[in-house]
Amino acid sequence: MDTLNYLLQGFGVAFTPLNLALAFAGAFIGTIVGLLPGLGPINGVAILMPIAFAMGLPPESALILLAAVYMGCEYGGRISSILINVPGDAGAIMTAIDGYPMARKGLAGVALSISAWSSFVGGVVATIGLVLFAPLLANWALAFGPAEYFALMVFAIACLGGMVSDRPVKTLLAVLIGLSLACVGVDSNSGVYRFTFNDVHLADGVQFIVVVIGFFSISEILLMLEESSIGQSIIKTTGRKLFNRQEMKETNPSTLASSIGGFFIGVLPGAGATISSAIAYMVTKRVYDKDGSFGKGDIRGVSAPEAANNASATGSFVPMLCLGVPGSGTTTVMMGALALYNITPGPMLFQNQPEIVWGLIASLFVGNVVLLVLNIPLVGFFAKMLTVPNATLVPGIAAASAVGVYSVHATTFDLVLSVAFGVLGYLLRKLQFPMSSLILGFALGDMIEQNLRRALSLSNGEVGILWHSPVSLTLWIGAVAMLVGPPLLRRLRRGRAALAVG
């Protein structure tokens, strides 16, 4: 029962007044940073890190503060997704698909509260996973080589199939636009610059945030402007701020499954909140969407990706704590923070400085509770954002977006690029191209290509490597099941119904 002892010790650390106050402050700041489009957990942590150090906080307190900010961002990202259809951070892209329609239907309060709840479930499930299985999971992360990542991406693409149903041609075209944007930049397998037009600004490719801000934020602004010129439609909110028991029951299975799945994907250093929330959304849609309610404001489409992105954020601590390898962009920055204190995360940390590891883990529990307590009462406050007139809201979104884009490269080039994407996005949205498919094409395309080519250069071009390991084989089987399963089930059900009638 060593683990329990350590955990209790950890709670001892987390419950000191200073650390508790820091968890509160971090959770609040994180929620706000996460809510602002363009600013995500990396920015939040990077901004607070030097402040924490300058304040002379002890290492465990600094880590607690930063972890609370990280968690807070994952919570906060959903708010702008749901209310204004602009994802607050990368993990919240999928949340907008059903969250925004819910808000349009007047259910903003319900969407916000159920997503706060599922974020909480995701965070807690993942933290429990972290406590129980961290060292084992480190091996899971190691089992993933290029071939396994490739199989995972194929699985994700197979899940994407679920999104094709509405407008197949436009969905595929959107994916292709995303894929081609992903081709820009240095090709790491040959060192050649592709589609950079000899401009150094494109040397590292198009940045994810630029694509997200352009296609979601800027294009949304343009839509809002168009709307204002023809008279803004006011969205009413119903009185109900909280989800009811029926809704909770409805979301429970998918929330739990997404939490577990999201955690496992989060543990992998090569996949993150974007991939995990996308897979969670699409699997949930595949399994539960029988009447085409997804995409039109289905509550399960809100809770599943939120559970997954929070679980994945927590999961990314596993490689950091066990292997000394960052599990996500944010944990990279956190490792930098630890370096300031002369602490090197890695296998020795559990033995040498258990108070830091367990203090952090305990603070993840505390942080999630704080965030839930903070977020539920604030639902009404955030929902008021809907009543803000466009004349005030649009400049706000524009400013936050510009800050977010500029903060990546500190060059105006990215600003111009994101506006260009915004105009393109506006046109595409007018033509009813799904933006989320475009983003997934962009995110997955890059990883698919990289990992396929890595795998093939490992095997000297021999294709068999792609399904040789048990992990990749399982993923391939899952992918096939995702493709043929749902239609097969439908046919079976229909057949049985016909039999019953006959």
Place this chain on the structure above:
Amino acid sequence: MTPTLPLRASVIGGLLLALGAAGAVAAPEKPECIAPAKPGGGFDITCKLAQSGLQESKLIGAPMRVTYMPGGIGAVAYNAIVAQRPADPNALVAFSSGSLLNLAIGKFGQYTASDVRWVASVGTDYGVIAVRADSPLKTLKDLVAALQKDPASVAFGAGGTVGSQDWMKTALVARLAGVNHQGMRYVAFEGGGEAFTALLGGHVQVYSGDVGELAPQIEAGKVHVLAVLADERLPGRLGTLPTAKEQGFELSWPIVRGFYVGPKVSDADYQWWVQTFDKLTADPGFAKLREQRELQPFTKSGAALDAYVKEAVARYAALAREFDLVK
């Protein structure tokens, strides 16, 4: 510059007095260190080292900001400084041997090494070739022998693309074995962390990277170092690691870290930075800060650094031609 408060004037006056030889030039008002990468990497460390060093030694009055301008291992920042802020005495930009390599290959756009003013280097890291602790390869000789027997039997993994420093190190190892660099298996990962994970997972057999970032993993006993690519053994706790040279291989790969300023920064301001860094690097407190960041001493400034940079760029360009990276 025009000090507004008498207090400030006296502080700066004192600083000037202390500087003595610097003449009438004062410290830049808003010093800024541009790390041409995302937060958390080597450039960030370089800037943070200057930031904390200058602050602790009180060589500058105003605190130095660290800002980030990632892209092309320094290409974006290089272009921004040369084209947009050539005369800004506040902006110090971090560079590494990786930037010089890309500069040599022509990946910095139209600009060359003569387009900025090289201020000072603050330290160096060294290349490292490592394997997993349980690998049958025990020495660099084993690796070279394995490559000679079958170049395809070993997969190298690293965080850099083909043509990057990490790749160069592996290509040089291949050259030692008399193997064509096109015959070796090299897998480019997204950063050293992913490459290292692939090494631990057994997906690649040999890791090419920098010894500083690998130090914690070496101490944890996860990896076995085949060779540090330095001429002499490193001081301190990393001194147990064998160099390539002592194993009979002429292979050395320092990763120098330092700073430059824009081409039109005045001579006086440039000299102020050079002298400030001379003072800083001579400070015993700085040696400790450098050590904390896993960097080894490598101190050059002004004309000496300028000569070193140009010599390195020429050397890299020759290597790039040899390895068919440029035509």
